[in-house]
Amino acid sequence: MLWFLTCVAALIAGYFIYGAFVEKVFGINEKRLTPAHTKADGVDYVPMSTPKVYLVQLLNIAGVGPIFGPIMGALYGPAAMLWIVIGCIFAGAVHDYFSGMLSVRNDGASVPSITGKYLGNGAKHFMNIFAIVLLLLVGVVFVSAPAGMITNLINEQTGFHVSMTSMVIVIFAYYILATIVPVDKIIGRFYPLFGALLIFMSVGLIGAIAVSDQHQILAGFQVSDMFHNLNPHDMPLWPALFITIACGAISGFHATQSPLMARCMENEKNGRFVFFGAMIGEGIIALIWCAVALSFFGSLDNLSDAVRHGGPGNVVYSASFGLLGVFGGVLAFLGVVILPITSGDTAFRSSRLILAEYFNMEQKTLRNRLLMAVPLFIIGGILTQVDFGIIWRYFGFANQTTAVMMLWTASAYLLKHNKLHWICTIPAVFMTAVCITFILNNHTLGFGMPMTISTLIGTGLSLVAMVYVMVTSKSKANSDELNASESKHA
Template sequence: MVTFFASIALLIGGYAIYSKVVERIFVIDPNKQTPAYEKFDSLDYVPMKWWKGSLIQLLNIAGLGPIFGAVMGALYGPVAFIWIVIGCIFAGAVHDYFSGMLSLRHGGAQYPALVGKYLGANMRKIINVVSLVLMILVAAAFTAGPAQLITSVTSLPFIVSLIIIFAYFILATVLPVNKIIGRIYPLFGAVLIFMAVSIAFALIFISKESVPNLTLENLHPQELPIWPLLMVTISCGAISGFHCTQSPIVARTLKNEKDGRKVFFGAMIGEGVITLIWAAAAMTFFNGTGGLQEALAAGGPSAVVNEISTSWLGTLGGILAILGVIILPITTGDTALRSSRMILEDLVSKNHKEEKGNKKATFIYTLSVAVPAFYLSTIDYSFLWRYVGWTNQVVATVMLWTATIYLLQHAKNHWICGIPSMFMTAVVCCYIFYAPEGLGLDYGLSMGIGTVLTLFVGGWYIKQIRTYTNQNINTQVA
């Protein structure tokens, strides 16, 4: 239990201290007009209160991610706590802060546009495709499960349940952000928080077992290679590329740059706390990783969440489990489609100003991403879904490099993004060669190839440091 409480304290301390360090390096301008006012269009650019934006951001980036990912990551034992804490504070929260604040500084720009500005047009073209594919897959993945549960509860045909969900998706995507998302998402965000608080209460006061502490004996209980599998298994709660596609939604609603630290950095820390709670619950309830592995094999993460909730919290837990498995993934799916619609608009539209207020164009863009997502929800696309975890972390890595180059260009402390960029580069380079869904090579060979590729990227990074350092010196001299 000591490891668990220490991890919670470190996350809270990370927000209290490190978020201010990051904000000071970025340098906010409280007097600068935000895109919510500058580009107000009653659709995406709409001013909202920061606390609403914070709850919406939490729900957008979280959904079931910090629950299901935590349950799967708990198979690694208490060592998962280390990755959640370090990854969340020094990588994930930094990633989310810069993705939100750079969007804010660039008129509410989408993630691919930011990549293009700082990493070049070719990288933007690649990321446009990767981002759209990721968003559509996420929308599909977080739709099938809720549709199946609705079917089991109401006896509606599965296809009817899907149609109902996607009808909501289309409404949430084409209507102004403050009509549906701005009104009900804060409530659903509160549900997510209430679920976590309830499980934490049960973990401390109801559970007969204590959360295992990190020791040398349980450092590696399942004999799974922690590096780099853990860093891909637990993405939400540590660092996730999906977040940088969601941040512009809220960036377009912020009233002041000073709210960015609370909304973007704070929401990520909140997700880290939720992830810690569910990881601890999964380890504790099943009395170790062996029991958890059996439970996951029998019913998957949704069955594990349901069993923990109903056993510890009774009727309330059952209600929370149903709400969680239905509502939370749906809220992830609709914002994924909204983000993909916004990305597609930026990609296709030659003159964005002419598209503002064009309801027909908005609807067409929405259908363009909703139709393939709907189709994927009806088929066995597991062979594609296996790649989402790696793709998600590639997106996160590229966002970190984007922020690194931004800091280099502005002669600021680039190491706060550069170090996690290098770390995540090593993760994705090593993972794709070793993982079964990748090339499935020998572990030693995979780590060797991944290391060489990482060193190559490191060489590029050093070159960028020298280039921008010289440019900044010449600028100062001139």
């Protein structure tokens, strides 16, 4: 229990201490008008109160990632909790803050446009393709996962029988509606209520374990286990853990979501609470589910059996009803179901806006919104027929690669403005090495190369990327200064 509370305290301290430092490095301007005011259109650019923007941001970014990822990561033992804390504070929250604030500074632009501005047109085109692919994968994952969980809940608890296909259709119908209506009609109105359910789920589960006679938080584990790989199947911790636990530590998906609330935030001073703070909130959710997975089943072997016989969804179902009973279990389980749904609809909404930006098509007209959204849903519907495990693996890699691109973008921005770029460069180097090593070594998705060779190449290429970004950013900054000087004297 003590180590769990220490991890939570470390995340909260990270928000107040490191979050304030990151905000100072960025340099907010409270007098600068945000896109919510300068580009208000009643559809996507709509001023909303800070608490509402925070809750919507939290629900947008917290899909099944901070639940399924930490459950799968728990198979490595308490080391997963250490990565959640360190990754969340020094990588994930920094990533989310800059993806949101750079969007605020660029009229609510989506991540491909921001990347193009600071890393060049080649990076912009790459990110346009990668972001759309990622968002489609997210949309499909966040249709299949809640559909499966709702189907299981209804069939187990009511005696009625519903098919997985019917639930997929219902969720898709909701996604279509939420994607095209103004942001304040559904997302801004109902998501804060869902946030209350999310809080109940998180606090209720960890509280139930704390007072339980049958279960104790992290019972049987030692402090030293935080630094060891305890996977019962001898799965390598490096680099798989850093791909498996994505949304609870760092997630490129968040970079696609932050611009949604950047278009609704009323003042730059709210950025740390909305963007950095929402990621810390997600980190706490991830810690809770990691602790639940490590505590409820008694051992890593039992946890592994639960995952093998129903995936992480089975862990969620068993823990929710086992700890909170039928009524509390239903509420907690619905809280988990709501997370992917509230992220899935915004995934499709983000992809619509990215496409609209690319084709320079205004989105105030319903017809234009449908032109962008309908093809996305057709492709998404087709992808739901692909095996969920395959989609999840591709999602994990695409997710972290997108995070890498956003971190390098933020690093380039700081370099251009002669600010402390290392707060972004260091996590960018680490995550670049993770992604390259993973794809080179993985036998299913990648090239199946030996781990040592994969790591050496991954490390080397991450350092090459660092040099490239540093050189090109300085060169671009000098070029911009020269052009500005010539314009001034023309």
